[in-house]
Amino acid sequence: MAYDYDIVVIGGGPAGYAAAIRAAQLKKRVLCVERDKLGGICLNWGCIPTKALLTNAHLVDLIKNHGKTFGYSGEASWDFSQMIARSRGVASKLNKGIEGLFRKYKVASKLGTAKVIAPNTVQVGDEKITAESIVVSTGVRPRPLPGAEFDGKTILSYKEAMSLPKQPKSMLIIGAGPIGLEFGYFYNAIGTKVTVVELLDRILPGEDEEVSQGLRESLTKRGLTIHTSSKTGKVEKTANGVKVEVETPKGKEVIEAETMLVSIGVLGNVENLFADSLKVELFKNHIKVDPKNGYQTNVKGIYAVGDIIGPPWLAHVAHHEAICCIERLCGHADHTVDYTNIPGCTYTDPGVASVGLTEKAAREAGHEVRVGRFPFFASGRAVASDETEGFVKLVFDAKYGELLGAHLLGSQATELIAELVMAKKLEATQEEIIQAMHPHPTYSEAVMEAAAQGLGESVHI
Template sequence: MVVGDIATGTDVLVIGAGPAGYVAAIRAGQLDLDVTLVEKEAYGGTCLNHGCIPSKALITASDLAHEAGNAEEMGIHADPAIDLEGMVSWKDGVVDQLTSGVEKLCKANGVNLMEGVAHFDGENTVRVSHGGEGQGSESIDFEHAIVATGSRPIEIPNFSYDDEPVLNSRQALALDSVPDSLIVVGAGYIGMELATVFAKLGTDVTVVEMLDEALNGFDPDLARPVKKRAKDLGIDFHFGYGASRWSEHGNGIRVEATSEDGEDTLEIDAEKVLVAVGRAPVSDTLELEAAGIETDERGFIPTDDRGRTNVEHIFAVGDVAGEPMLAHAGSKEGQVAAEVIAGEPSALDYQAMPAAVFTDPEIGTVGMTEMEAEEMGFETVAGKFPFQASGRALTTGHTDGFVKIVADEDAGFVLGAQIVGPEASELIAELGLAIELGATLEDIAATIHTHPTLSEAVMEAAENALGHAIHTLNR
């Protein structure tokens, strides 16, 4: 028996409870709007449940295990035993704590939570289908809607995620044993992060990438130390090849990879294969055409600097709205959308939007590169400080990489920064703040930084740009 259709109404309907959606819902609730948040699976979305948080938990655990087993130089001799099932259980505990916190925060801010799958039934109506026999569906009328349905891993031909040896990033993070060997298809940030995790856990890792380099899109100077470190960990790379098919072979599988021109092929044997070639928007289930919402050729929903779609009272935030596909960008977009709906003078500004890659070493970027700044017409000056000259980096045993700051030569305003090295994801925040506040090289150089810390490298890079660095040769 199906429960009869129920109709309800709300000021703001948010579809999807990931970092973009739940932030939008909470902010709208804080602004005294009646908010309904629809989620089909788990509060916190992919980021908290299957992406950012669980991957960083396993990165931390694998780093700890690897460092403990490779610290003879420091006088530490150990041979850690890896219990991946226990490691995953700990990771799941972290995830559960965060996702339950999201649910509590939503309720505390007056957000009405609803489980189900939503699709549009007009410009001001969605229908929510509830899972389970006899649960039925209901219609929700809204004044404004915010689409925050996120993204999913791209599946390539002949590599179905329904096949047991073929993994996407979500499945890889849920393994209960360490594979002896693993092929990673894709050398973007997801592929490189997970390749590093498994290599540190003892897996024999091979990376196959159609492009010519790892971490395409990042400055080669940033990617180079990451690739070198990966090779030191025993990761093999095959660039210029795309995975074309797989077959069972012995106790594992054999993956065939073909060059772009189709003339050369490779055959690589492994226990499993992880496909990490990017993510696609979850927009195909929403019946967007019923509301007149337009998408681009890849399914992303174009928006303006307020998060509005082509339908003025419907917004899209997070991965479903396209680049930058970053959790913190989605959260900001959700906040802005809620404020615009409430009549606040809010808009998006990506000038100081940071990005981080949690490889070994880490990468952190914000603002413009030197080349981008020059293309924008700036006369630039750049300062650089290597971690090899950092006392704190030396005491951690992690000295690969550098801090680079790009500024306007005349006024000294910071235009951008790139960091590769230990704790780059944390260090980049200071430089994001510098850009946001319109700080100059002098401002950073004049700010006394605690010694001994990694953050001194930021100060030294600013001083290097000014020509008076103390602990490195000046430019």
């Protein structure tokens, strides 16, 4: 049978556009269908524009809290609308970059909502398009708080939170994961009164306990109010915003705020995606796939990658799943995704980054553990920049010296973690990290020093 395309990719986010481009590089005829903008949530409403806002927050924080240290004695003023406009401009620029890459690699694209109506057929509007293989990468959307649906004005998802027409005087954030804390850091830095409510017993509950505690202390010192082990109750809209009942360890409390950002998870975009006759297997609003079979679903010829197949919901994971899927489709088997070696980042300041096992998880897995720590207040480079909060914590297997996990809190944490991802991938030992010469003066020396401290060999602490 002659197909219109070799591969149709549904969704143009980090998984979708990567899949389409890689397939075109491998000489496949590719169509990418996107219902909104190329780049998906990550590029247009998530990873990229939020980092533009966080850069603004860091600049404000630097001048406000460190200005005198550096000899700055003026008064700074900030334009909220310009911050938002710059963020949107960054997203727009990169969106056009994806369009340019599609032209370069001859990837066809179509704007519309796609539905898979047969194993080799996709319908977009009134048009039916055939392909030998279909790759689904439709992503996820924010999960609403029961009884408090998003309205885009008072009760917000991250999408509205990064494009508000004016700065709110106060904001209540439900959920202390990376998204909630990043927005909390941004708005607090520019003067909004921020309160964070988390159901579990600590912020960033997936991170190492020392890191979670260290970040909480830092954010609290900066002015955020944080309630952990706290449950959100009745939500009432008022003339001035919202009034929310919260059960805290100290008792019931009523919190009022101009806006409420809900960041409690995501739902997969699977509605009306497949014809009922296809019987594609789903789980919890996500698509079930077999990674060992190139991320194929239970229906031959239909694949799925990225956030739509479930956690971890990370753009870099989505990218690698897409590359792996396409290369398997095209007869290659070199690219694999190691789910034990995935870096996680939270772009607050100080930032958080990690890979591998926490100290607690390593002990629970039966490892005899050796831990190395190095604080940034002992780093010459960090002292020179007045960015001394945080530390590098490395978890090793005591018997073999294998790096089991790395946990960083600090201004450069999200940039430093890649070295440790590489070290873990290459099975570097504690001694090899120590012996790898790190340039001076750099933040990266803290990695070498943490490994050395674990053996009592650090010369700087």
